[in-house]
Amino acid sequence: MKLTLKIWRQKNAQDKGAIVDYPIDGIEPDMSFLEMLDVLNEQLINKGDEPVAFDHDCREGICGMCSLFINGEAHGPDRGVTTCQLHMRMFKDGDTIFIEPFRAKAFPVIKDLVVDRSSFDRIQHAGGFISVNTSGNTIDANTIPINKDDADKSFDAAACIGCGACVATCKNSSAMLFVSAKVSQYALLPQGKVEAADRVLNMVHQMDLEGFGNCTNTGACEVECPKGISLENIARMNREYLVASLKG
Amino acid sequence: MAKSALLKSSLAKKYWMALTGLFLCLFLAGHLAGNLQLIFSDALHFNQYALFMTTNPAVKLLSYLTYISILFHAIDGIMLTFQNRAARPIAYAKNNAAANSPWASRNMAVLGTIILVFIVTHMVNFWAKMHFDENFPLQTISIENQGQKQDFYLTTDAGYIPVNQVETGGLEIKNRTEFYDTAAKVKVKEGYKDLHKITVAFFQDAKTGLIATLLYVLAMAVLAFHLWHGFASAFQTMGVNNPTYSPIIKGFGKGFALIVPLLFAIIPIYIHFFLKA
Numbered sequence: 001m002k003l004t005l006k007i008w009r010q011k012n013a014q015d016k017g018a019i020v021d022y023p024i025d026g027i028e029p030d031m032s033f034l035e036m037l038d039v040l041n042e043q044l045i046n047k048g049d050e051p052v053a054f055d056h057d058c059r060e061g062i063c064g065m066c067s068l069f070i071n072g073e074a075h076g077p078d079r080g081v082t083t084c085q086l087h088m089r090m091f092k093d094g095d096t097i098f099i100e101p102f103r104a105k106a107f108p109v110i111k112d113l114v115v116d117r118s119s120f121d122r123i124q125h126a127g128g129f130i131s132v133n134t135s136g137n138t139i140d141a142n143t144i145p146i147n148k149d150d151a152d153k154s155f156d157a158a159a160c161i162g163c164g165a166c167v168a169t170c171k172n173s174s175a176m177l178f179v180s181a182k183v184s185q186y187a188l189l190p191q192g193k194v195e196a197a198d199r200v201l202n203m204v205h206q207m208d209l210e211g212f213g214n215c216t217n218t219g220a221c222e223v224e225c226p227k228g229i230s231l232e233n234i235a236r237m238n239r240e241y242l243v244a245s246l247k248g
Numbered sequence: 249m250a251k252s253a254l255l256k257s258s259l260a261k262k263y264w265m266a267l268t269g270l271f272l273c274l275f276l277a278g279h280l281a282g283n284l285q286l287i288f289s290d291a292l293h294f295n296q297y298a299l300f301m302t303t304n305p306a307v308k309l310l311s312y313l314t315y316i317s318i319l320f321h322a323i324d325g326i327m328l329t330f331q332n333r334a335a336r337p338i339a340y341a342k343n344n345a346a347a348n349s350p351w352a353s354r355n356m357a358v359l360g361t362i363i364l365v366f367i368v369t370h371m372v373n374f375w376a377k378m379h380f381d382e383n384f385p386l387q388t389i390s391i392e393n394q395g396q397k398q399d400f401y402l403t404t405d406a407g408y409i410p411v412n413q414v415e416t417g418g419l420e421i422k423n424r425t426e427f428y429d430t431a432a433k434v435k436v437k438e439g440y441k442d443l444h445k446i447t448v449a450f451f452q453d454a455k456t457g458l459i460a461t462l463l464y465v466l467a468m469a470v471l472a473f474h475l476w477h478g479f480a481s482a483f484q485t486m487g488v489n490n491p492t493y494s495p496i497i498k499g500f501g502k503g504f505a506l507i508v509p510l511l512f513a514i515i516p517i518y519i520h521f522f523l524k525a
């Protein structure tokens with residue numbers, strides 16, 4: 001495959017940055033998108049140019065590290081996949097492909113396509129946990145009966161890998177899908193109920209502090225989320241927050 | 249420490265947006281029911297309805313709630329929109345938003361702003377005249393008696409006052425609608441403000457009637473798009489999302505978004521093109 005890549009290049013956080021064109025040839029349809037970038041980088045290094053910086057780790061769709069806004073969509077045109085699972089067969093020979101970093105005030109660019117998503121970590125720290133005594137007499141989680149429906153929903157929410165595609169794709173750069181998944185995975189379980197009110201208030205507070213936008217319920221996040229996190233989670237968080245706020 | 253912020257937080261702003269939005273949907277339904285009398289009823293019943301709407305205390309309360317809702321909804325919506333813009337300082341060079349979200353959902357602020365402009369002009373054209381215009385006409389009818397036409401004011405006690413009785417000075421009009429006996433200086437009867445006549449004249453005006461009708465219809469199309477997304481969205485905001493009820497809410501919302509603006513729009517079309525002056 002012969003392609004024209006239009007890639008965002010930015011030396012560092014202070015640099016203004018710009019889109020740079022890279023023609024590339026010899027790309028196999030069975031390559032993953034990141035492998036295609038590896039090929040480009042090898043060519044750049046051989047020429048003595050600076051390779052394109054991009055995030056990745058597991059390359060099997062579980063770590064949430066890879067990002068990229070590809071041809072106007074987070075993780076590219078395929079559904080239910082991360083960029084590392086996106087294959088070049090989704091594109092046609094001769095295509096022009098825009099490759100940009102995830103854009104949000106709360107995700108500042110570090111270099112080229114690499115963004116700082118530690119705002120997600122700070123939201124997690126604000127309440128995305130349960131407090132259990134781990135001093136040796138820990139109770140086995142399975143001793144607490146949990147109905148199947150809630151267990152399944154909690155598990156579905158816990159499938160969120162914190163990739164940030166929801167923020168990147170949202171017209172408001174809202175982090176509601178991510179935060180609601182993290183709120184829901186605990187809110188649905190008895191172990192999470194104890195701290196439920198504080199959790200939702202604190203996590204939403206931190207989300208607002210980080211400078212994410214508000215939710216307009218466009219549903220774009222749900223469509224682009226590689227893990228199929230449902231908008232039902234956002235409704236659940238809205239309920240949890242309302243109840244917690246009214247309780248004071 | 250828990251931090252609740254029922255006025256400031258992003259979610260709280262959205263609750264107010266949803267609650268005021270849904271209240272405005274109720275208002276639309278009520279307003280529509282009244283307006284439809286322009287087609288399905290006569291001038292007297294329409295004017296009686298208009299009188300009721302401007303004087304009944306319960307309606308007064310609802311109308312204040314409506315003004316507040318519109319203001320709050322508009323201000324809150326614009327604030328949210330500015331915050332949302334600020335959350336992405338650098339735009340994408342290429343953004344294929346159509347691949348993942350409906351057009352209306354991405355343009356609520358633009359649609360809302362057009363609706364706001366419409367509401368303001370609409371209120372200047374009708375509401376302000378009804379409330380403040382000193383020369384607002386009172387409803388009259390012509391009755392033929394032995395080949396002679398005579399004009400009468402209709403009064404709220406279902407009576408008639410000959411127009412010439414005011415002209416000759418036996419009666420005078422005070423406070424815009426009240427008939428006073430000039431000699432005895434006592435109020436005898438009260439007339440109806442003829443909102444029907446003003447409305448019909450507005451949309452049948454030889455110069456501006458057509459453009460007014462077209463702009464009205466356009467505004468209703470904009471409202472339809474706003475509601476197409478807004479109605480169901482408000483339920484999601486309030487935390488209602490459930491496999492049983494959500495399809496019903498979404499279906500109802502789309503029906504509401506189509507039917508209500510359509511019925512509103514039919515009224516000026518009917519007046520301009522079909523109603524005989």
Ligand code: HEM
Pocket residue numbers: 214215216217262265266268269270272273276318321322323325326328329356357359360361363364474475477478479481482483485486
């Ligand atoms: C009769 C008039 C109106 C009705 C019935 C109405 C109804 C609604 C409803 C039900 C929503 C959904 C709320 C939610 O997502 O939770 C909404 C959203 C919105 N409305 Fe209106 N609206 C009206 C007028 C206006 C006006 C005058 C503005 C002025 C700017 C406006 C701006 C907005 C905006 C910006 C949103 C989206 C807020 C967001 O980001 O989620 N609307 N409207």
Ligand code: SF4
Pocket residue numbers: 159160161162163164165166167177178181221224225226227228229
């Ligand atoms: S909700 Fe989906 S898109 Fe958002 S961070 Fe989690 S996995 Fe990524």
Ligand code: FES
Pocket residue numbers: 055056057058059060061062063064065066082083084085
């Ligand atoms: S690199 Fe781990 S999800 Fe893509």
